[in-house]
Amino acid sequence: MNTTEILFFFLSALAIFSAIMVLISKNPIHSVLWLVGVFFAISGHYILLNAQFLAIVNMIVYAGAIMVLFLFVVMLMNLNAETEPQKNLWMKLAGVISGGCLLMVFVSLVRQATDLNAKKAMTTTGDIGLIKNLGKLLFNEYVVPFEITSVLFLSAMIGAIVIGKKE
Amino acid sequence: MPIQYYIYLSLVLFSIGIIGVLTRRNAIIVFMCIELMLNSVNLLLVAFSKMHLAFAMANDKLATTVGTDGQLFVFFIMVVAAAEVSVGLAIIVMLYRNTHSVDINFLNRLKN
Incomplete structure (x- = not known):
């Protein structure tokens, strides 16, 4: 072992x-x-x-x-x-x-x-x-999903604020 | 390390998450069990990506970047989980503010 x-x-x-x-x-x-x-x-x-x-x-x-x-x-x-x-x-x-x-x-x-x-x-x-290989792939083939992720985060942030605020 | 070991570990963690969702009534703990299930799937994705790499490298010595996609998917799952947690906890805080409890059975008031 x-x-x-x-x-x-x-x-x-x-x-x-x-x-x-x-x-x-x-x-x-x-x-x-x-x-x-x-x-x-x-x-x-x-x-x-x-x-x-x-x-x-x-x-x-x-x-x-x-x-x-x-x-x-x-x-x-x-x-x-x-x-x-x-x-x-x-x-x-x-x-x-x-x-x-x-x-x-x-x-x-x-x-x-x-x-x-x-x-x-x-x-x-x-x-x-390793970060080298992942970074190359992320910013070449997966760059569109990566950018869409930012929109997802923005909508999540706005959603959390709208849900959380007192009316 | 044989791939079956990783599959069994992930299955056990996933089943513990399922049991948690089914047996607990605290909304926060239910949410934490969902995170546990997401993490067990992440572990399985990483193990499968390394399995794929080992298989590719056994056939072709130059195939050293096979399976990177699997690890990137784990990265995206983490991103989605972070967004999900922020919205979900906001919903739980709102539930607590309206009912002074985090009991998920109070959510059946939604049907009225």
Whole structure:
């Protein structure tokens, strides 16, 4: 078992444990903090796959900006474990069973896919995740979607202001 | 690293997100579970792009930029997710201001 495999299994265990803790935490602030843990574990996976640009962007945008926004909203509303609305037990059980069935169907599908046998994801080698290659592609072939993105952000900003303002 | 490991990890994270959406009633936690699902798909896209690269490089040593598109798609998904979060949280704040709760069952008032 080499270092890459050890790191892979450690990061996977961290991601799954943190994701489960997001679900079962009663306090919304704890859920947000565990979700930051999931995002850091996924960033670790990106570094392991040599996707360095996405690892940094994931950390800055997701673990930084988006989760701070979530934390800000949770603290603004003064939510805590006492005010947490609870579904009844049967609804929770039904949700877990249906999610588990979905997972079972997916796993059996992947196990039957013979195309995937002996396919390997390149870890720690391969340069496509470097900012040089991504930048070349982004500003040549994908420059139109990139510009449309700015319009999307503008509309999202205006929408957030219009929804959020007091009438 | 065999691609199946990454698929299983993404599937588990995605299913945890689905279970979260189905079982929690706090609108913010439901929203966070949607982010979790988006991230599991992002991880799978990056793993598949590296799988594609490995397959291309095994056939042709010069094909060193195959699969870059997959990582750019992840970048665009992050952009869309950031825009989605800003609007969604504004909606949740408005819901809280009108009902003093973030219980998603209050959203059934929309039908009146």
